[in-house]
Amino acid sequence: MNVHGCCACQNICPKNAISMVLESDGFKYPHINKEKCINCGLCRKVCPVLNPKKEEECLPDTYACMNKNEKIRMESSSGGVFSLAAENIIDKKGIVFGAAFNQNLEVQHIKVDNKDDLKYLRGSKYIQSDILYTFKEAKQLLENGKIVFFTGTPCQIEGLISFLGKSYDNLYTR
Numbered sequence: 573m574n575v576h577g578c579c580a581c582q583n584i585c586p587k588n589a590i591s592m593v594l595e596s597d598g599f600k601y602p603h604i605n606k607e608k609c610i611n612c613g614l615c616r617k618v619c620p621v622l623n624p625k626k627e628e629e630c631l632p633d634t635y636a637c638m639n640k641n642e643k644i645r646m647e648s649s650s651g652g653v654f655s656l657a658a659e660n661i662i663d664k665k666g667i668v669f670g671a672a673f674n675q676n677l678e679v680q681h682i683k684v685d686n687k688d689d690l691k692y693l694r695g696s697k698y699i700q701s702d703i704l705y706t707f708k709e710a711k712q713l714l715e716n717g718k719i720v721f722f723t724g725t726p727c728q729i730e731g732l733i734s735f736l737g738k739s740y741d742n743l744y745t746r
């Protein structure tokens with residue numbers, strides 16, 4: 573298996589045969605339980621490292637902006653635009669996914685449905701966030717017509733897009 577840590581393979585495995593295991597370099601890597609694996613090949617098919625996109629498919633639009641609220645900007649790592657976008661999604665009764673510390677100071681992706689809890693997502697945490705099964709959760713919400721704002725590192729978002737396998741008008745990523 574490849575080493576990119578996006579968790580798309582873990583989320584797509586129909587047998588829950590893949591777990592992300594912390595290795596000595598401080599990063600989590602996928603491990604397959606061979607007793608559970610049925611060799612369906614879905615994990616290899618979804619992996620963005622094994623199936624890289626062409627460069628012309630990856631050109632983003634670029635904007636420069638910042639949050640006028642100084643308190644929120646000070647709580648953020650850059651200009652606080654994440655909070656502005658996330659608040660807009662919450663106003664539309666949408667769900668925001670992002671990286672938060674848990675009680676053991678590990679970083680994991682969680683979902684937030686109210687403005688107060690956005691404080692847990694604000695600010696960069698400089699360690700790998702565990703996606704857990706949030707791709708599956710996001711897919712369920714999208715299928716149910718909810719607006720979803722999924723935030724993370726570029727490789728995590730690439731993993732999510734690959735996992736979803738189709739585009740959704742109600743999905744926003746950053």
Ligand SMILES: Cc1cc2nc3c(=O)[nH]c(=O)nc-3n(C[C@H](O)[C@H](O)[C@H](O)COP(=O)(O)OP(=O)(O)OC[C@H]3O[C@@H](n4cnc5c(N)ncnc54)[C@H](O)[C@@H]3O)c2cc1C
Binds near residue numbers: 652670700723
């Ligand atoms: C791990 C990491 C390293 C970065 N390194 C640089 C850098 O070297 N140079 C640079 O110019 N910018 C870097 N950035 C980007 C920058 O710091 C801000 O995160 C970004 O510009 C957003 O800023 P904000 O003020 O809008 O939101 P903020 O409130 O600062 O950020 C919150 C957002 O970051 C996400 N996030 C926080 N930690 C993680 C994590 N560990 N994994 C995935 N998502 C996370 C949250 O889910 C949320 O969406 C990095 C970001 C991260 C997450």
Ligand code: SF4
Binds near residue numbers: 584586587589590604
């Ligand atoms: S081949 Fe299929 S069952 Fe085996 S680990 Fe990959 S996704 Fe899971």
Ligand code: SF4
Binds near residue numbers: 573580620
């Ligand atoms: S899908 Fe993501 S976590 Fe799984 S092997 Fe590929 S890059 Fe690594």
